[in-house]
Amino acid sequence: MKSTDKIDVREIRRKLGMNQQQFWSKLGVTQSGGSxxxxxxxxxxxxxHLLxxxxxxxxxxxxxxKEDWEVIEYLKSKKPDxxxxxxxxARAAKKG
Incomplete structure (x- = not known):
């Protein structure tokens, strides 16, 4: 999702079957702000980005x-293979 992309947030929320309070609170945004x-x-x-x-x-x-993120960044930069x-x-384990 790029900043230039026009997203229909309401549609995403509705597809997830959430009300505004449920949806926006997971992002730390008030219901009125989300509205x-x-x-x-x-x-x-x-x-x-949070959305x-x-x-x-x-x-x-x-x-x-934070330390989980640090491990990911280390692996990506120092041990990409x-x-x-x-x-x-991890993807294979998740699928089956």
Whole structure:
């Protein structure tokens, strides 16, 4: 999701079967703030990124720890082959 992409946040929320309070609270946004975004007000880039992570990628951001992120970044930069292998294995494990 690029900042230039026009997204229909209301449609995403409805497809997930959530009310505004449920949907926006997972991002740390108030219901009234979320309502404004759904009505067309510009959404700040950090909120767009959180929306993608939480509601599109289905990542529970409350479970992410700084050290987990550091390990990921280390693997990606210093051991890219191992990162790719682990990523592939994780996907396979999730599927079956």
């Amino acid at each position: 404004r975004y759904e009505s067309g007000r510009n959404m700040p880039r950090p909120v767009q 993608r992570l939480v509601h599109v990628e289905q990542i529970d951001i409350q479970k992410i720890k 191992l990162f790719k292998e682990l990523k592939k294995e």
